[in-house]
Amino acid sequence: MVEYMRIGKIVNTQGIKGEVRVIPLTEDINRFDDLNFVFLDDEKLVKLEIEQVKYHKNFVLIKFMGYDDMSKSETLKDNYILIDRANAIKLPKGSYFVSDLINLSVYEKDVFLGKIIDILTTGSNDVYIVKDKDREILIPALKSVVKEININEGKMEVELPEGLME
CATH class of the missing domain: 2.30.30.240 (PRC-barrel domain)
Known part of the structure; x- marks a missing residue:
């Protein structure tokens, strides 16, 4: 059983205030609303606190604490967003990740x-x-x-x- 699960991929920055554009890899796009932090899969796990979540078209726009401009957020591009099993949604019996x-x-x-x-x-x-x-x-x-x-x-x-x- 995997300990961390991918729920999105950062594909670009959004605007100049540090937001990133995320392609959701989960059936319930609104599940990002319930998260206070995520992990970034960048060779080693990096914990990032979520400041704000918005939605635009089929993307999730996330602002991470400490990432206040486009150039710093650019470093997050092409990384997967993961959650630990404790923050995974609870599945009904007979359903599996x-x-x-x-x-x-x-x-x-x-x-x-x-x-x-x-x-x-x-x-x-x-x-x-x-x-x-x-x-x-x-x-x-x-x-x-x-x-x-x-x-x-x-x-x-x-x-x-x-x-x-x-």
């Missing part, structure tokens, strides 16, 4: 199928991209297919629909 599902080992009746390397978001359900050394399998994230997820053991048990692997 993408970061917890990536690298899970996937099995069908004790046969190793591969590891989850990515997740596609489609209109109706997510699709897990599972890869082993020889092949890639697309597994729909449906209750009828995914029988058990055990994050602590790093394991997912599935029952594939007939014809999926052919």
